[in-house]
Amino acid sequence: MNDEIGRRLREAAEAHQPDRDRMLARVHRGMAGTAVPRRSSGIARSWPKVVLAGSAAAGILAVAGLAVAGSVQTTPAHPDSETTLTVPSPSETPATHSPGTTGGTPPPAPGHPNRTTTARPPAGTPTPAAPAGRRVSEGPLSAQGAIDPHSTVYWAQATLTLDVAEPLTAFTVEVRVTQNGGVQSTGQWQTGPAGDFTVTAQESDGAVVYRWELKPGRTVPAARHTFAVQYNHTAGARNADADGYRVQATASDGIHTVQGGFTPAG
Incomplete structure (x- = not known):
């Protein structure tokens, strides 16, 4: 104008x-x-x-x-323009959780073909005690415990590897995960046949206790066996120093016991 x-x-x-x-x-x-x-x-x-x-x-x-x-001041013409809102792509803003971060949904526990469903033990079952010391080898038994390296800030797996030198006619494995912050069982598994064991998981005396007990008439063969427990926990780097395992087995020469802890993931 x-x-x-x-x-x-x-x-x-x-x-x-x-x-x-x-x-x-x-x-x-x-x-x-x-x-x-x-x-x-x-x-x-x-x-x-x-x-x-x-x-x-x-x-x-x-x-x-x-x-x-x-x-008359001539107003300079401005070309029609659009305002573009730049939204960072997921690759620019990785959604990671650092130790100590609260909230969020824990990742699902990895599946396993031999993973069993946990159950409460029958009434009257004695509460297992925490291992008093470390004895990782005795008689035909040799054990090693470790935290799985694939564990996260929300979830972990403790793995017990057990070498058996001769068949066992009685066999019990207990793994204790100390309740030091939001520990909740998400399952357990073993390499042996699930039908050979009575499997339970319960929270008792400040810990989540996982238990495998060989059924009567069954035998644990001489071989390397793996027993693993899985659980959620409070977000962050969890300290597993107070966790432990205890194995009691009957071989041809009598009863043998090994017990110990779990080395950190590395």
């Missing part, structure tokens, strides 16, 4: 030109219609004034037009 007004004023100022011939004709007609010398003399004397007045008017219009055009 402002640009259009300025343009029209400039065009009007430039187009205005005094009609000199017309003005002279009017002067001559006026001089011819009177016999008074004074009037003729006055009109003749006033002719330069008329010419100057017309020129001055034209100049004023031109200057006014330029002044108005110059005073």
